[in-house]
Amino acid sequence: MEKVGKFTLYSMDEVLDERYGKIGTPERDEFERSVSEHVQAYKLGEAIKKARLEQHLTQEALGAKIGVQRAQISRLENGYSISIATMSRVFKALGVATATLDLGSVGKIALW
Numbered sequence: 001m002e003k004v005g006k007f008t009l010y011s012m013d014e015v016l017d018e019r020y021g022k023i024g025t026p027e028r029d030e031f032e033r034s035v036s037e038h039v040q041a042y043k044l045g046e047a048i049k050k051a052r053l054e055q056h057l058t059q060e061a062l063g064a065k066i067g068v069q070r071a072q073i074s075r076l077e078n079g080y081s082i083s084i085a086t087m088s089r090v091f092k093a094l095g096v097a098t099a100t101l102d103l104g105s106v107g108k109i110a111l112w
Contacts, residue, residue: 041079
């Protein structure tokens with residue numbers, strides 16, 4: 001916390017500690033997990049969008065290739081409603097022949 005004139009400024013850590021608890025508490029761990037999941041979904045959506053744009057496809061055209069509406073492609077690209085089955089259909093339609101999931105010490109598995 002820092003006073004600047006009549007204003008009080010708080011660091012992001014202070015705000016997170018106040019709202020979600022200190023690092024290591026169940027509430028803060030759940031918040032951090034949720035943020036991480038959303039960031040990963042966003043990155044996956046950006047990868048879908050990048051591959052689609054590189055092929056000069058509209059969202060509607062990609063949707064037609066996999067049998068969904070344009071709105072569903074928009075949701076995928078924005079990081080919503082991404083399942084492994086849907087991800088597989090999208091990337092296969094975009095010409096991505098294989099994908100693997102790195103599970104760390106467990107190893108890697110082929111998704112398709």
